[in-house]
Amino acid sequence: MIWKLSLTGMKTRLRDYMILFSGLAIAAAIFYMFESLATNKEFLEHSNTVSVVGIVFHLGTVLLGIITFVYILYANSFLMTLRQKTYAMLMMLGARTSKIAQMIFIETFVAGIAATVVGMVVGVGLTALVNRLLVNQMGIVVSHYTPFNTAALLVTLIFFIAVFLIASMINASSIVKKSILQLLNEQKTPTRFKRNPFLLFIETIIGLLSLAIGYYFLAEIVKFQIMGLAIALVTIILGSYLIFHSVVIFVISLLKKSNAVVFKKLNNFTLSQLSFRVRDFTQILSMVSILFALALGALTVGLGFRNQIMTFTNTAATYDIVLNNAQKIDQQKIDTLDPTLNVTYDQKYDDTTIYYIKEQFDQHPFEQKDQSVFLSGEVNDKTLKYDAAKMEQDEQAQKALQDLELPEQKEKQIKLISQADFDTLGLDESQLQVINVTDFTTILPQIKTLIEENEKNNPSLGGAEGQNSFSQKYYVYNLYNTFFSGFEFMGFFLGIAFLTMLASCLMFKILSSANSDAIRYEMLRKIGTRQSLLKRAIFKEIGILFLLPGILGSIHVLFGLQMFKNFLSQPYHNIWIPFTIFIVLYALYYFATIWIYTSIVLPKEKRN
Template sequence: MLNKLALAGIKSRLRDYLVLFSGLVIGSAIFYMFMALATNDEFQKANSTLSATPLIFGFGAVLLAIITFVYIIYANSFLLTLRQRDYALFMMLGAKSRKISRLIFTETLVLGLGATVVGTTIGVGLTAGVSQLLRQTLDAPARHLVSLYWPAVAATIIFFAALFLLAALVNAHKMRQTPVLELLHADAQPVVIRRHPVRDLLLAGLGLVSLGVGYWAMQAINDLQLLSIPIALVTIVLGSFLLVGAVVTSIVGALRRNHHFAQQNLRSFTLAQIGFRLHSYTAILAVVSILFALALGAITVGMNFNRETPLMTNALTTYDVVVHNPDAATKRATRQLTGVTSKQTYHVKVAKHRVSFQTAEVSAQPVLDVKADVSKTKVVNYRRYRADPARTDNLTYQNAFLSLTTANITDATKLQFVSAQDFARTAGQPETIVTYRVRDLRANIPVLKRIHRREMRRYPQLATRVLPDKYLVYRMMNGMNSGFAFMGFFLGLAFLAMLASTLMFKILSGAAADRARYRMLARMGVRPRLLRGSIRTEIGVLFGVPAILGVAHVLFGLQLFKALLLNPYTGIWIPFVIFAVLYALYFGLTVLLYNGIVRPRA
């Protein structure tokens, strides 16, 4: 009988349970997606050249575990709030506390394990879908990434099972220890918020100092090395919590005390709502600010690694395409190149130990050689080499010309320049060399691949060159950078889903308690426009606080990558705009759903 009554209570609050269940499902799915990378050593070794990658993923796993722990604590509290009145009624009807404890224990554990299994299954599907999308978009091989990775499945299920077992024990114990009348009237109990200005000031100062230490640690990555990561992790999490709990609430309190500002329209009510929210949302908003920074930072870094692949490639090689004695098939392939910025043709004669260029051709079309000038302001510079017989013994000068030919270059190979008349009498195999440079390297990679394979079949000796052609250099650089780009985008999307679901879930789960307040205001004659504006302002502050804090974390956190990227801040506005649009969509959806719960229907 008791089980039937419990089931009936669940059915009566099915929408709230669906919100809770869906939030737990998303949490476990995101946790699995992260663990699919963090526990896969082969994937990390194959897709990252950074030796500290396992350590970074280890710290990320610890941070995500802490965030998930906070998330589960709140979800467990919400579950207990949903059921405590029902269980109090059961006890008033004669049910023994021992049976009630067993019931709440079973319900918590079944709900949690069910959400974990469903979430892990969805996580496997999301890992497969997102990884396939990123492979195609980023041209990233993502070697050894397995969507169904059993160590990650085991880690997810064990971690969540332990959390929900602990939550079930806590719920059962709390239900036994709490008096029936207190359970019955829990929703009617006033929440008294006591402010301590001196304490808040001290905590705010400590929070700023803590954040300052964390930001300094990230900027001093060259001096602190790997030690900067744990220092930043601890101090930024602590600083975020203290700032939300002290600084933001103090600002809201000051606005409430400004009667000229607070007494206009519904500002007094809205500020009271925000103040109450911030008091109970401190931990969640701090967690969301960290998630916001992780998501935006990961996407920004991933985009920069992806963007810098062609830049680094161009900094190592000069010509995008070099073809030798082009036949009809090669000419057809080169005509498919897009955005060609220069095309140069040289007529050369290759003998056993000598390569002859025509003086007039080289003077009219200087041979280019890339400078190793990779800086934050100018990525590539070129040296222009004209015909200069006095420099033919210079190794750098010589190689710029010889590397264009099909000659088997040895120490005895000499370079010479001759006139057009002497060229006809010079011994050697005639060779026509055509060089191309294009505006967009990445857009031409499929064509470069075909030309490269054809040139290697026709002239196998080119494979022995010290400096390979641009296609091979691109594949090498893309192999290093695409792993970082893939991980950045993958984790960024995962953290974005986590932070959005966490914040939406927290706000919507408390909407039922706000329903009476908004309906009372509606009965008093407050215009619907003012009610909608109050809701937008309240939720806007809850979305805005972690966003502002998260952006600050990102701007300082990118310092960690200055040793790996040419400039981690280049093009930063692109991921920021994309992220702002997605974040605004989540905000709009939350406002829409919240309105549907708290405002009376016409």
């Protein structure tokens, strides 16, 4: 009987459960995807550098798990609020609180597990897609990979079962502790709206100061580290709550005093709707603004890391291609690359010394990126040039030149001599060739072919695992591409997950009052209010509720990006792209909310 009542109750609130269901399914799908990619042995064992992706996706799993836990608790509390009148009626009919607790447990647990299972199924397909994108982007080959990961499935299932067990117990205990009258009348009791103007002013000042403190600690996160992050989170959450609690009330009060605003169309009705239960809206708007910032921030930072690949590659490697024993390479292959720089340094060597020609360095100075700029975390556009005289005097320049030599040559002394003296040396001769091209990324296949031929000619290089791997720009690019691609995908999907959570929470809050709002819209319709005005009022009211957390969340992101200034050389570069993507997705949820809300407060037969 308990199961039948629980399932019947879920059926009556199917629309609300579907909103929760969609958010949970997406969260479960992304959670499984992160865990699957993080534990994919074949993918991670392809090379040591790719194992970094495992760490990145494990981090994404932890972050998503924390936010999902908070979301589930919050979203389920909304569902319990919507169902509490039913529970009260059952209590009036003699149902024991233990049975009510069982119903709540079943409803919460069944909805959660169903969403988790669907999410894992979606996650398998999503994992296959993302794996293919990552493999293609990183330029690696992974065979025999299956997106069905048993370990990831178990971790996902165990995590969500644990979370829903906790949520079920919390929901059950909170409902059974309330009296029948509380359950029946709680939603009908409006929050007091009139507030002392002086207290509103104090709240506004404290809220602004809290946000300022939070933004400061975010900007100086490297200095304060974990402590700074904790302080920033507390102060930003507090500041967001106080700003909404004070500014929203103040603005509504101010607008309601203006006859020009109040007596225009249905503005007074809309303002009254917003002021109703303002404390509950304050809480949800504060939470949504934080989730908005997390979602948009994750998307922005993820795309920002994508922009770092070539920035860091160009900073770490001066030349696009380095060829040892270049005399063995067919130079026509080099010509097809249309190089912007093509310099060859002749070498002769004995057991202790490598000889170079002075005139070649004077004609084409050796170039090296300023590593002091690289180590400081700034964009490196500065290139140091060394002619023969500087090369002879600067040990760091000689060390940079040795980094491009073969492993067996590194310990030998570098000596620059004239062309005439060089010609008289009866020693083995080779060539070191350095090349730059117009667009490195567009000709990666040709560059890879040349590097493989170079390694075939010089077995001591050892490929990507060799000692000289970091001197070859191709391998530097692969390293950063692997690292930042992981962050890019993690940021994108975390942004999508957070978006679905914040949007569904806001939809819950708005739709939870739709049935009581329908009475007021019915009264307006009966007194002759035009249908177009009613729809416009709905657009305004819901639009404001979506816009307010969006504005504050965007401000959080703009200041919060300062936290990544030591990791991203240009954190605000092309920021309009993630903002545009997010606004479009956010707008879709806005219109979906309007559509559902309108179908409740203005039934179809009354809208015709």
